[in-house]
Structure formats: structure tokens, C-alpha cells
Amino acid sequence: MTENITLIDYLKTRRSTPAFQMREPGPSRDEIESILRLAVRVPDHGKIAPWRFIVYSGDVRERISMQLSAIAKANKPELSEEMIKVEETRFTRAPLVIAVVSTAAPHAKIPEWEQxxxxxxxxxxxxxxxxxxxxVSNWLTEWMAFDSRAFPILGVREGEKVAGFIHIGSTDFPNVERPRPELADVVTWKD
Structure with missing residues (x-):
């Protein structure tokens, strides 16, 4: 068997970059479509595509951030000025945010858990x-993934769930490794 050293090297160093460390440029429309074409190449029992994407780019990110901020302030009227600023920039930290929306539902042959x-x-x-x-990229959920009042703002339909918001952009920050689990702590061998 031949090893793909390039992929192995990538997986040895793969990590997420915090969204607040991202900046322009983000991917072009053609690059976004290419990224999405690669993203859909996943295990999908029954070929039912139990997910969809919502792409947030450009000025819509600021409008959505402000609308989400209003919900956050209603949820917690005691929010500090610092946290209000955080809420007002939820979708503007990265040049591009893509929601992965789970459309998993009961199916005659495909368990919902697999979807x-x-x-x-x-x-x-x-x-x-x-x-x-x-x-660089980061997979986040945050409160708006679980608050149904945010769903109309985000374009999430009734019965759907947010699997994650993928933030994508560029960065000037160095990639810093974080602790990973020891295999002895997460692997059970049944020889």
C-alpha cells in the first residue's frame, strides 16, 4: 500500500484557527463552489444528502450579526459592553461563514443517527x-445554533438543525498546537 505523505502530513498538523483571528481575503465565488463540491464527498447512506448549506458572505454578515445581537441582548439584558461587541460581530469575524444544516428525518431505511x-x-x-x-477555518456552533428565534434570520427551516457554522478566511496568526488526547485514554483494543 502506498501512503499519501502529503495527506498524512496535513492530518498531523490540522487544526482550527479561531474566527477572531481571521481576516480577508476569503474565498472567491468559484473557490467557494469548489470547496462545497469537495465537502459533499462524505459517507451518505442511501445517497439522500441529509444536509444543506447556507452561505453568508458580504454585507449580509453584518446585518445578521446585528439581528442576532438583538436576540442575545433580549436573552441576557445584563450583557456587558464587551459581550455586546462580541455579539455584534458574530458573522463578521471571518470573510465567509457557511452553515451546515442537518435535514435528518425519519426514513424507511436510513437511521436518523447516520444522517x-x-x-x-x-x-x-x-x-x-x-x-x-x-x-484557515473553524467549526463553531454557539448559541444561535440552538435558539429557534435565530433560525428565520439564519435561513434555517422548521425541523432542521444547525450542525455547525464553518468560518473561513485568511490569517496572520501562527498555527499553535493544542493538546490532543493520548491514545491510551481513548482507544480500547479487543484483540
Whole structure:
């Protein structure tokens, strides 16, 4: 068996870049479409594509951030000025945000759990596809992924769930490694 050293080297150093460390440029429309074409190449039992994408770019990110901020302030009237600023920049930290929306639903042959895992696989593929195009990325959910009052603002339909918001952009910050689990702590061998 031949090893793809380039892919192995990438996986040894793959990590997320915090969204607040991202800057322009983000991917072009053609690059976004290429990233999305790669992202959909995931396990998908039954070929039902139990997920969809919502792409947030340009000025819409600021409008959405402000609308989400209003919900956050209503949820927590005691928010500090610093946290209000955080809420007002939710979708403007990175040049591009892509929502992965799980459309998992009861199916005659495909367990719903498998459909949800397929949406998770799409999120990871989006991260790696963005990296392959020379961009940094981060998979976040945050409160708006679980607050149905935010769904109309975000374009999430009734019955859908947000698997994640993938933030994509460029950075000047160095990639810093973080602790990873020891295999002895997460692997059970049944020889």
C-alpha cells in the first residue's frame, strides 16, 4: 500500500484557527463552489444528502450579526459592553461563514443517527477543503445554533438543525498546537 505523505502530513498538523483571528481575503465565488463540491464527498447512506448549506458572505454578515445581537441582548439584558461587541460581530469575524444544516428525518431505511453523522462529516470536509484551498477555518456552533428565534434570520427551516457554522478566511496568526488526547485514554483494543 502506498501512503499519501502529503495527506498524512496535513492530518498531523490540522487544526482550527479561531474566527477572531481571521481576516480577508476569503474565498472567491468559484473557490467557494469548489470547496462545497469537495465537502459533499462524505459517507451518505442511501445517497439522500441529509444536509444543506447556507452561505453568508458580504454585507449580509453584518446585518445578521446585528439581528442576532438583538436576540442575545433580549436573552441576557445584563450583557456587558464587551459581550455586546462580541455579539455584534458574530458573522463578521471571518470573510465567509457557511452553515451546515442537518435535514435528518425519519426514513424507511436510513437511521436518523447516520444522517446526523453525515452532516458532521460534511462539516469536517468543509474545514479540510477550505484548508486545501489555502484558507484557515473553524467549526463553531454557539448559541444561535440552538435558539429557534435565530433560525428565520439564519435561513434555517422548521425541523432542521444547525450542525455547525464553518468560518473561513485568511490569517496572520501562527498555527499553535493544542493538546490532543493520548491514545491510551481513548482507544480500547479487543484483540
Amino acid at each position: 446526523v453523522m453525515s452532516a458532521g462529516a460534511v462539516c469536517l470536509n468543509l474545514l479540510m477543503a477550505a484548508n486545501a484551498h489555502g484558507y
